[in-house]
Amino acid sequence: MNDEPAPYHDFLAAGVDADEVPELAALDAARPLLDAFITLFRGTEAEVLMRLLVLREIGREAEAPRWSPEALRARFVYLDAVKLETVLKRLRDNTLLGIGEDGLYHLSDMGRNAVAAIAMLLRFGEEEDAELGFLTAQLAGLQAVGGVNAESLGHLLSKLNDLTWHFEEAIASGSEFRILDARRRLSANGRWLQRGTELLNTLLADPEVDFDIARIAQRIGLAQSRLARVDAAFQRALNKIEAQRVTLGGSGISSSDVAAWLRQLDAGAVAALAADALALVPDLPLLAGGHELLDRAESALGDERLRAGVDAPLPPADTAPLSLAPEAEDLALLQHFTRRLETLPDAQPLHRVVAGGGFALASYRLSLLALLADGADASPASGPIAEFMHLPLDVRFDDTLVPVGEDEIAAINAGDVSRRVSARDPRTPDAPLPA
Numbered sequence: 001m002n003d004e005p006a007p008y009h010d011f012l013a014a015g016v017d018a019d020e021v022p023e024l025a026a027l028d029a030a031r032p033l034l035d036a037f038i039t040l041f042r043g044t045e046a047e048v049l050m051r052l053l054v055l056r057e058i059g060r061e062a063e064a065p066r067w068s069p070e071a072l073r074a075r076f077v078y079l080d081a082v083k084l085e086t087v088l089k090r091l092r093d094n095t096l097l098g099i100g101e102d103g104l105y106h107l108s109d110m111g112r113n114a115v116a117a118i119a120m121l122l123r124f125g126e127e128e129d130a131e132l133g134f135l136t137a138q139l140a141g142l143q144a145v146g147g148v149n150a151e152s153l154g155h156l157l158s159k160l161n162d163l164t165w166h167f168e169e170a171i172a173s174g175s176e177f178r179i180l181d182a183r184r185r186l187s188a189n190g191r192w193l194q195r196g197t198e199l200l201n202t203l204l205a206d207p208e209v210d211f212d213i214a215r216i217a218q219r220i221g222l223a224q225s226r227l228a229r230v231d232a233a234f235q236r237a238l239n240k241i242e243a244q245r246v247t248l249g250g251s252g253i254s255s256s257d258v259a260a261w262l263r264q265l266d267a268g269a270v271a272a273l274a275a276d277a278l279a280l281v282p283d284l285p286l287l288a289g290g291h292e293l294l295d296r297a298e299s300a301l302g303d304e305r306l307r308a309g310v311d312a313p314l315p316p317a318d319t320a321p322l323s324l325a326p327e328a329e330d331l332a333l334l335q336h337f338t339r340r341l342e343t344l345p346d347a348q349p350l351h352r353v354v355a356g357g358g359f360a361l362a363s364y365r366l367s368l369l370a371l372l373a374d375g376a377d378a379s380p381a382s383g384p385i386a387e388f389m390h391l392p393l394d395v396r397f398d399d400t401l402v403p404v405g406e407d408e409i410a411a412i413n414a415g416d417v418s419r420r421v422s423a424r425d426p427r428t429p430d431a432p433l434p435a
Contacts, residue, residue, distance in 0.1 A: 036110045039094035050079070052118065054087050055096060059107045059115040066104040132159050136192045139199055148203065153216040156196065160223035163189070167230045176241045176256055177263065183234045186227065193224055200224075331384045337365055338388045341417070350397075350415045351404045359408035369395050369417065392420040
């Protein structure tokens with residue numbers, strides 16, 4: 001390994017020191033790990049593959065993890081002996097491979113971690129959307145050891161937002177094939193979305209979780225909710241396409257079948273199909289000469305043609321249909337409530353006045369009482385509404401709630417409705433109300 005500081009000044013702007021970039025400091029602290037991966041992946045493609053091959057095969061032997069030089073040469077008999085020694089020296093010089101005092105080779109801790117990371121990537125590389133599976137598995141591992149951080153959650157959130165953008169773009173394209181591909185991709189990621197939801201529920205259930213982690217976890221939950229609803233959007237888009245699909249005669253072949261068949265052809269085959277089907281100039285015999293065309297143009301532009309168009313008579317007048325009288329507003333409930341309030345004793349609680357017939361009718365009566373409490377200044381001159389607005393009643397509302405528990409009313413504002421007593425009213429509060 002090279003322990004000398006890297007020449008960061010070649011990449012930084014003038015006047016900026018490496019210590020002033022905290023993001024660079026985190027990578028600089030991990031230089032031993034990064035050097036291990038640089039060792040693996042520096043060089044030509046063939047050199048990288050050979051190093052990975054040798055390192056993975058050495059680490060795969062779990063029962064006897066130490067190898068003698070003879071055993072390595074026998075294990076890699078299909079490799080050139082000189083090239084094998086070069087690969088082993090490269091891995092040994094960069095601490096990916098160790099050699100003990102007994103002369104036996106073994107994987108170092110750094111080499112084993114690198115092999116394990118590559119094995120996990122290769123395992124998820126065999127499946128569709130390996131990135132989401134890898135990120136979810138990585139998050140599960142970090143949660144198991146208590147190492148979940150905002151950065152690992154941010155990677156998962158970025159992937160979910162990218163999937164949402166991809167699915168929305170497929171729906172907006174209106175292409176049946178893109179929508180079906182996107183739907184298959186969503187189905188393939190279903191188990192990873194479910195696993196991610198379980199991890200988030202466990203994470204948010206911790207009352208001592210860090211604020212930044214909880215904030216990103218909630219945003220991940222929203223992104224997963226959007227993805228859970230996108231399947232219904234796929235179905236609506238496919239239903240719209242189904243309504244526009246055309247069947248070719250009685251053959252049972254639809255326009256979608258033709259489009260799917262054309263997608264399987266290469267560009268040359270499609271061009272060959274269209275070679276005899278398109279023409280820039282119609283290959284038809286000329287059936288009219290110049291004199292005939294001129295005569296036709298003169299008759300089309302003549303005054304007689306124009307005058308015939310201008311003098312077109314208007315259609316005869318028709319009797320307009322009689323408009324029906326507008327439906328009168330049904331004020332039966334208002335009139336019934338007015339008659340009920342006219343015989344109301346003093347100081348009745350609100351819930352007794354408005355109750356009856358369920359929550360909807362009670363709400364209607366309560367809104368009428370609120371209108372009555374505002375005053376009768378803006379009431380109409382006559383009619384049922386005017387009669388209600390001029391009732392000699394006082395309505396009082398309070399901010400506290402009174403439990404009711406009947407007639408679909410759980411609670412109602414405290415208050416009462418009482419008859420207004422004035423100097424002109426010959427009745428006293430103790431006088432009985434008319435029947």
